[in-house]
Amino acid sequence: MQQFFIVLCLVLMVVAGGAAVMLRSMLKSTISLGVASALLAAVLFLLGAFWAAIFELSVCSGLITVVFVSAVSLTNSDRKDEEHVKEHRARVAALPAILIFAGASLLFILFSHDFNIVISSTPASFAAFKEALWSLRQSDILGQIIAILAGTFAVIVLFKERDNI
Amino acid sequence: MITFATISFLGLPLLAILLLNVVSKKTGGAISISVGYVVAIIQMIAAVVCMALLWMHGKDFIEFSLFWDMNATLGAAKLSVDLFSLVVLFCIGMVSLASLLTAKKTIGEKTLNYTNLLMVIMLGMNGIAVVTDLFSLYVFLEITGIASFVLIALLNDKRGLEGAFKYLVMSAIASALILGSFALIFTQTGSLVYGDVAKALADWRNAQYAPLLIVGFVMFIAGFSIKAGIAPFHGWLPDAYQSAPASVSVLLGGIVTKMAGVYALIRVLNSVFVAMPMINNTLLILGLISIVFGAVAACGQKDFKRILAYSSISQIGYIILGVASGSLLGFVGAMLHFFNHATFKTTLFVNSAAVEMQTGTTDIDQLGGLQARMPVTAVSSILAFLSMAGIPPLAGFWSKLLIIIAVWQSVSAVGGGIALAASIFTAAYFLILQRKVFFGPLEDHLTEVTEAKGTISLAAVLLSIVTVAFGVLFPVILNFLHLQGIL
């Protein structure tokens, strides 16, 4: 049953991802990405990665969607003129065919050969997770701090001082 | 010792950021460049001191951790420095110093932001140099990347934003490929620490997830090729270099893309993917394509910085070639060429900054005869180019020689021959550039031009001295390495 849900979520996620590419309206596209992200969070949860799932749900499908929606509204890029229609047709035409073909051939390859890839999913205990995050991955934490600093300076350069120049 | 390395390479830039942003914005802007000097110089000194310590203790590498000690369980990401990372750390300090020296005149009012981002990018690069874990490597790669996008767009001009966006798109794809390959490797190994991965991959053909690993290798090579700008993955590189503000292109051309692409690639190849002829041969071919492509494309360019960008593509090809030869000689050659490239390419970008500052353009068709007006710039650019073309006794000759010998011996004479022949093109675009910018009759609108004053000339002179001194002393250094048993 759990396996069925995983497969279902994955299929829906690919569909949502494809929709994010194909939809003409930028706003719908953005929301579609958020949906794909939420479905991914569900997959992660079903696979036993609880904390990653929570992060994915809150940050990716929440925060990033907000960022994109505001970017779309700030750049006013949701117009529907002739140019966009043409562009849209060019974008949409081939994708489903490519996706179906690639998916089918990969599945064929995976099932026709005897690859022994088995998920031995055992959800990690909170203690193990804490241990991994805080004592093994110190350099990553330092990295996160620096990355957030970089992001801060980026926002200062790109937004705050833009009008001064 | 351990605290010393941690503080000087990772703590000090953080401290500088803190210092600059705690004080008032005006004071921070005023002292920022000077603080930058201090950090860069201390980093250079610390690298040399660590080298001496390594030598005194007779060790190959020194491990250290960050906040608290880690027990050595599976997946513990420690930090360590060895000779190569120290050389690279020294280069980072040197190029940052050159960039700061150039920045004083070219950045304008944005010095505080510039210095903050420089500190971040230094942290990112230092991180790349010291980590021993594939995932941490990715984290620091991204930090370096983010900081450099913002630095390119620092002046908020149209071109800078365009170059930054192109770099961002390509770099994001590269990161996705790199992290994807790490994920696939992680399936097999259960850890991403260099040593563990190397052990788990030792017999990778018979490993459980061998097909995934092969896909991972392809993604790995493609991702790092984009980051390093190897042809045909190079598209973003000339645009980013050309559009960046003068002092930022010094930084980018001198060290950033080399750290993010080449050093990380070398490090992984050398400590994780040991003795995998498939990867090495692929990189060898890509390196050769890059050498020839970059050199030929550079011959037809019309912009000072773009010529330098294409020549970077070509020189990166040499470094990759040295590593891909798989022999120790090639590795040492690549390491030395890395250092030499950092010196001469930085010199050239500093020169381009000087030319841009004094004449207002980098279009070589509008320049000419600057030799008489800007002698320091002209002479240092000749020296740097001769070094790049591999003319003895300058530094570039030795590293190129080692690389070509290594390729010749261990892989194929054809590869060595091609690499050798491409040196002619190096000379060709050097001569084109030199003739159009510095030789020939002085253009009418340039009669008022004077030599760039102060810190820019200082940077050019210092770097030229390093190039010449390193070239002349090179046999001694090589002999020393030989005696130390490193070679």
Add this chain to the structure above:
Amino acid sequence: MISGLSSLITSGNGAGLIWIMIVIPVILAFLALIIPKTAYSGRATVLVLATVINFIAAIAIFCTKETTMLMPWAGFEMNLAFRIYSFSGFTVLLIAVFALLVAIYSIAFMRNRNGSGQFFFYFLLTVALANGAVLANNFVVMLFFWEGLLVTLFGFLLINQHSKPKTAVKALIISGIADLLLMLGIAFTVFQTGSLSMDAISGLSVSGMGLFGYLCLMLGALGKAGAMPFHSWIPDAAQDAPLPFMPFLPGSLEKFLGIYLMVRVSYEFYQLVPASGMSIAVMIIGAVTILLAGAMALIQKDMKRLLAYQEISQVGFIVLGVGTALPVGLIGAVFHMLNHATYKSCLFMTAGSVEYRTGTTDMSKLGGLMKVMPVTGICFVIASLAICGVPGFSGFFSKELIFDAALETNWIFYAIAVFGVFLIAASFLKMGQAVFFGKVKAPNVSMLKEAPPAMQLPVVILAIGCIVFGVCNFIPLHLIQPIFGSIIGNHDFSGWPHSATLVIISCVILLIAVLNHIYGYKKTGAALSAVDHIHYAPVLHSIYNGAEKRYTDPYSWLMVVVKIYSYICFGIDRAINWFYDVLLVKIVSFVSSRLRMANNGSPSRYMVWSFSGIAFIIMLFIALM
């Protein structure tokens, strides 16, 4: 390293001398650069001091028995290895002698001129590098010094403020290609023997990989010596560089180095078999050089350019001699190398003296200088007689030896060489009469006087050398012959040539040249245009004339042939020039412009490239698995 150095110098088995030859000129070179322009005599003193020390050390080296020295250097068999033996000692001595003479000359010449500090700097650096290249006993060490000469060459050509960088660039490209071939040749040779040490290689056969190795090494050496097709920068350099550069580098040092390597390659590293295909190929290069450069020299109107082409033509004789692979050819070539350096340096210096006093070397503006500059004029005449090969003078004896060797291989080569003598003689008759005889003519007639003594001294010494090496030819030959004792056996080539027939033929050729000159002079009335009937006769005009004279005047036949031939040579020369100047550049710029178009600034395009790159990697992976 320093302690090792001092112990080597004090050990006194010749090894210390090597360091003196290489290190001292370099140190003094920097000293000459540092001394300010106002203290010109200081600079001059440094130059003379360095060359005298070099000269003394060279004599000491020449007297030393075979010595090798070895210092660990870069590892991987790349040791700092040097070897003194008879031939390298001899060559180093020659370098030292000519460096000393040119140094004395250039001190006078460069006075009150710009760039003297740079000139002396490059001069001493060149001496040190040339010494190193000759004495090196390790291919990498040799290459180091050899390539270093490229840098000083580049520097020399850029000293003059008004000189065009184009010449320097051209020289750098051409020499660069030659040096690349040399590197390839070394690679092939080392690949066969597995040793970088030069004395470990001997008697490889010229076949298979050896063929390529020999060919590349030979081409590299030819490039240094300035034979076809590596010559075309020299005439340009003659006009651009400071004049003492010409007797110094292309006139003597580069010849010594190139021919030194050529001889070692042909007789030591490889075993060139007489009359084999490769031997014929080398001889053809020599013969073509003689013909093309001789014909080009004939039509020049500038003293320096004429001498430069003449000099290329002389290299042809030497290459011809080396290419025969016969003992007599070898001795002839080495002897000719010495003679050539003597008279050609002398000629360049006289041209320099003329330029020093008159300010020009354009022959149409000069005339009758013998009256005002008798010493220079007489020396010029003596050197001209030597270069033309008039019996009794030095050039005659070495040329006869080469003729001997050429005739033994194939009469065609002999015929070409003899024809080369005709071209040389004709051009020198023209130049000599135009510049030194007739009415006094110069841009500044009233101020003319003899050149300063410091400039006369080396000229006179060299002119005396031309006579002494001819009349007492046993002196140089008895120095040269022991070097190649193992190759030539106990043969003694000194004294008059053995074959009277050849001597007579040579004399007849010289006579024809004189007659041709008189004919041309009578016809046009000016010495300078004495060979214009060869150069300028328009085709149509000559056909009309030919209809009248076809049966009466066989001479015009000869002239038409010579004229057409001269134009063909001109064409070939221009074609070679075109290859370097245009074609190479065109191809590269074409490819490059296509690449520029491909890089159209669109990120999507960049992505597509990257995807094709990924596809390429996947293909490589499949292929490599």
Add this chain to the structure above:
Amino acid sequence: MNIVSAIILTAALLMIIAGMFCLVRTYNLIRIIIAIEIAMKAITLLLVFAGAVNGNMALSQTFVITMIVIEVIVAVVAAGIAISLYHKNGNVDIRELTNLKG
């Protein structure tokens, strides 16, 4: 062959393909950033999949968390650059970005 792992791998590949396709075919800067995000989703999935396969789920979750933080920052910076470009060019069309070429 476990059906779930096969589907996961296929889904990851399809997401990457969708992202790359979008990158090449679109003219809108914001959509390019969305394309990058879609590819990053695939990578997230792969990382967790790797953890599930080798049983080291704790480690793989720390990776995912760090990665998400960085992903957000990249997205913000990219959106910032796109907005700045909008202010300079008046639109977010990638075809306007050809000042730098050659």
